[in-house]
Amino acid sequence: MSVVRTVDVAGSQPYTIAIGPGLLDDGTRLAAAVRGRHALLVSDDNVAPLHADRVQAALLAAAPGLAVSRFVIPAGEHEKTLARFAQALDALAALGATRDAAVIALGGGVVGDLAGFAAACWMRGIDVIQLPTTLLAMVDSSVGGKTAVDLPAGKNLVGAFHPPRAVIADTSTLRTLPDRELRAGLAEVVKYAAIAASLDARDAGFLGWLEARADALLARDDAVLVETIARCCAFKAAVVARDPLERGDRALLNFGHTFGHAIETEQGYAGTHGDGLNHGEAVAVGMVLAARLSTALGLAPAADAERLRALLHRLGLPTTLPAGLAPAAMLARMRLDKKADAVGIRFILWDGVGTARVVAGVNDSDVRAVLAG
Numbered sequence: 342m343s344v345v346r347t348v349d350v351a352g353s354q355p356y357t358i359a360i361g362p363g364l365l366d367d368g369t370r371l372a373a374a375v376r377g378r379h380a381l382l383v384s385d386d387n388v389a390p391l392h393a394d395r396v397q398a399a400l401l402a403a404a405p406g407l408a409v410s411r412f413v414i415p416a417g418e419h420e421k422t423l424a425r426f427a428q429a430l431d432a433l434a435a436l437g438a439t440r441d442a443a444v445i446a447l448g449g450g451v452v453g454d455l456a457g458f459a460a461a462c463w464m465r466g467i468d469v470i471q472l473p474t475t476l477l478a479m480v481d482s483s484v485g486g487k488t489a490v491d492l493p494a495g496k497n498l499v500g501a502f503h504p505p506r507a508v509i510a511d512t513s514t515l516r517t518l519p520d521r522e523l524r525a526g527l528a529e530v531v532k533y534a535a536i537a538a539s540l541d542a543r544d545a546g547f548l549g550w551l552e553a554r555a556d557a558l559l560a561r562d563d564a565v566l567v568e569t570i571a572r573c574c575a576f577k578a579a580v581v582a583r584d585p586l587e588r589g590d591r592a593l594l595n596f597g598h599t600f601g602h603a604i605e606t607e608q609g610y611a612g613t614h615g616d617g618l619n620h621g622e623a624v625a626v627g628m629v630l631a632a633r634l635s636t637a638l639g640l641a642p643a644a645d646a647e648r649l650r651a652l653l654h655r656l657g658l659p660t661t662l663p664a665g666l667a668p669a670a671m672l673a674r675m676r677l678d679k680k681a682d683a684v685g686i687r688f689i690l691w692d693g694v695g696t697a698r699v700v701a702g703v704n705d706s707d708v709r710a711v712l713a714g
């Protein structure tokens with residue numbers, strides 16, 4: 342029997358992240374997270390055919406009285422919209438979901454963010470149980486309670502903080518994940534490594550650990566994947582426990598995102614089906630730009646920026662700004678970043694590998710120079 346790794350997330354609404362192969366077949370574990378008689382299973386049209394039947398069967402075997410219905414969206418970032426959010430609420434109404442109902446998010450970060458936001462709003466808040474099926478969702482989006490949908494004007498502009506009741510990450514689902522999506526998840530893994538000492542000084546050497554295991558991760562070595570997911574969840578659990586609402590150092594988790602979100606928005610969220618970058622890819626490019634901006638401002642050694650770029654490249658991730666993204670347009674997008682304030686854009690920059698900080702008052706000319714390459 343495989344060992345199940347767990348990471349506890351402390352706070353006013355504590356919960357446990359369970360990580361291991363085969364967990365979606367553990368109906369008892371799933372049912373234990375559902376308090377009432379209604380559950381809405383939210384998924385997308387790639388994941389539902391692969392996993393929804395077995396989740397529903399396991400759940401009903403353990404809780405035969407449960408009324409379960411499904412809301413399945415087309416896959417892709419461009420579906421993380423207010424329109425799909427409204428449809429999810431209609432599905433909850435059709436189910437007759439009461440305040441003790443649960444939303445079960447089965448999929449990647451798009452499903453998790455959308456389903457979580459619907460749960461945050463239905464009757465002012467019902468439980469959401471996150472069942473992440475992408476590496477990115479296992480290491481990042483299923484944990485910490487950020488839920489949102491995108492607007493054409495910007496990523497995640499409408500949302501709520503709504504921690505999950507439980508996170509159950511069945512790592513065997515990663516076997517069907519396309520290579521491109523595995524690499525996207527590795528971008529957020531590298532993000533933790535880039536800022537590791539700022540998150541948890543005891544694990545400051547995570548970048549070197551990853552460099553030594555890059556090939557094993559790309560080869561989907563089960564043990565290395567489980568260890569990586571557990572370590573990333575421990576980083577995220579530590580920071581969201583001390584700063585659940587991003588009033589302080591949780592903002593460091595946005596390393597690479599000021600540039601990355603601007604790329605995704607400017608490309609019209611075309612990363613899944615179009616020729617744009619997906620979230621992880623955009624964050625990879627964003628981290629390289631943030632590291633270069635740090636060097637340009639005299640904050641960090643150029644060698645550290647190159648070390649970060651080299652690892653991302655080795656993991657098959659893009660490291661240069663896609664053609665056609667004008668610096669002026671990127672700057673305009675970044676002014677609507679959620680960390681910006683009346684003073685202007687606030688970037689997450691670094692002092693070098695491991696140590697990040699929030700930096701305000703960066704001149705547009707310095708940002709333009711980095712965007713121009």
Ligand SMILES: NC(=O)c1ccc[n+]([C@@H]2O[C@H](COP(=O)([O-])OP(=O)(O)OC[C@H]3O[C@@H](n4cnc5c(N)ncnc54)[C@H](O)[C@@H]3O)[C@@H](O)[C@H]2O)c1
Nearest residue numbers: 387416449450451474475477478481482487514517518620
């Ligand atoms: N809330 C947070 O803290 C947080 C953190 C990071 C990212 N995000 C958000 O997460 C989203 C990105 O998440 P993502 O990278 O998981 O993208 P995603 O949800 O679009 O999933 C990527 C693709 O993989 C497919 N897929 C998912 N699981 C699969 C499986 N097991 N087998 C085969 N195919 C599978 C999906 O259908 C989709 O086509 C973005 O919207 C981003 O803003 C949120």
Ligand SMILES: O=C(O)C(=O)C[C@@H](O)[C@H](O)[C@H](O)COP(=O)(O)O
Nearest residue numbers: 481485487496497591594595598679
């Ligand atoms: O959990 C966080 O905090 C993060 O910033 C994690 C990010 O990887 C994630 O993409 C998040 O959704 C970005 O948040 P936002 O507030 O910039 O929309």
Ligand SMILES: [Zn+2]
Nearest residue numbers: 529598620624
């Ligand atoms: Zn992210």
